[in-house]
Amino acid sequence: MSRKIFPKALLATSISLMAATHAFADATLDRIKARGTLTVGVILSGAPFGYIDPASQTQKGYNLDIAKALADDLGVKLETVTVTPPNRVQFLQQGKVDILIANMQYTEDRAKVLDWVPTPYDRSGGAAVGRKDSGLKDWADLKGKPVCVSQGSNFTQPLIEQYGAEVKGLPSQPESLLALQGGNCVAAVHVGATVGLLLEDRPEEWKDYTILFPTELLPSDSVIWVRKGEKDTADTLDKSIRQFHTSGKLLEFAKANRLRNTEYLEQERQTLSASK
Template sequence: MRKPESILASVIVVSASLLAHAAHAHSIDEVLASKTLTVVTTASSPPHGFMDPASNTLKGIMVDLAQGIGKQMGVTVKLIDVPFDGLIPTLTSGRADLMSAPLFVTDERSKVVDFTTPVYGWGEGVVVSDKQPKHFGRLDDFKGEKVGTLVDSVQYKMIKDLPGTQVSTYPDYFSLLADIRAGRVDLGVVDPPSVLYQIKLKSIPGVKLDDAYHPQKSWFVAGAVQKNNQPLLDAINHAIATMKQDGELRAILTKWGVANLEAK
């Protein structure tokens, strides 16, 4: 499941091409007139976003954030669920006005979308089998190991060129954790909040976070809009700022057990 760098590069090229020929997302005036904000998210990453089987509705941190933004703007939020690698293309094609998903802000992504102010963030973590005798404290410890991570993730970009490391990519954490438990990969480089939530939610045995690992980087999650839609971006940033000031954002993060990750 190795993903060549050329394919990764093509993702940005395709996104840029889509941007150049994109249908325009709604302007702030159109959003307010229609009283509807169309938001793309993903159900592939609890607790940030997932499909609740009991209610068959989307839930999670970024879903709650989108609903909060809609409330601040006085509009109804219409959610679109896509796979992780469909988030940016859905936004740049004009099928959504806002992206609210666990996508880290990076310079590369900022070339094709405009991010809002940061909402929350964290560093990478390492998950291993509970039978793994070794500890991995830093990236150099991965040498000679089979390592898994999510496709097109910032963690993949961190580890894809590590010498002596065999890197495999996965569409979701459930399949990655299954391969770690089965011994098909030695460790996974992951988003700790997502993995801890999945282990708890799905009662996944046989895997654990390696407490010896120290994050090498940290990133922030933010919303995003199409390029050159500044008035809409300003309105969304104002909504986020209000949510921070009145404690609504902190309440959302507390609800999902990650209050300590709020961006200041």
């Protein structure tokens, strides 16, 4: 008798689990619609992705423009919550935000604990900022030397495993860059678009510093992250991101916010438009 009952019980349990997961995923979208607000975790570490405009004291940046466009697509208002590299995953898992648009590139480790919107909204790699007189010419020159990054950075692993750097994790990009200026590391590695604009916009403060190497470290897809199991939310947002690509909206946002390299966005627009 047990041989006949066990498969049925197992099937019933599997169906129940699938239904519970589906209901949980749907509940996120239902909550967003019910309260009329999409709550997005964003990092305000600097242009072009997210920053406080000194003139208007408002939040601006490429990631903020995407967040506002997604809220508009859902027919709700946008609320942003400032997160940092050490707490952004925790804020999402605890329900303090609905989604993360927070300079988080796709990695297999992150995909083990979170789900994501399949279509990337950018592709970013790391750039090493250091003193012009450092003598560093290549990533391999970082071996055995102290290098600053933000805590939780996906650049940490390749810096250690591929290049033998002694990585120092700081709570945020601004603190990492302050450590560089204070002589606590020979280089600071952050998203190339951000540090490139920093050097350009604040030439006097950073006159003795430069982007050390011509290549970027670990170019990866920047994606929107959701809680594990929230496939419906991810699928709904993916439709919007794909439409933003094909309409040219993401490219407009990128140019308006001075992203230094829009090659990926241009290619993705062509690819997705051709597949429609």
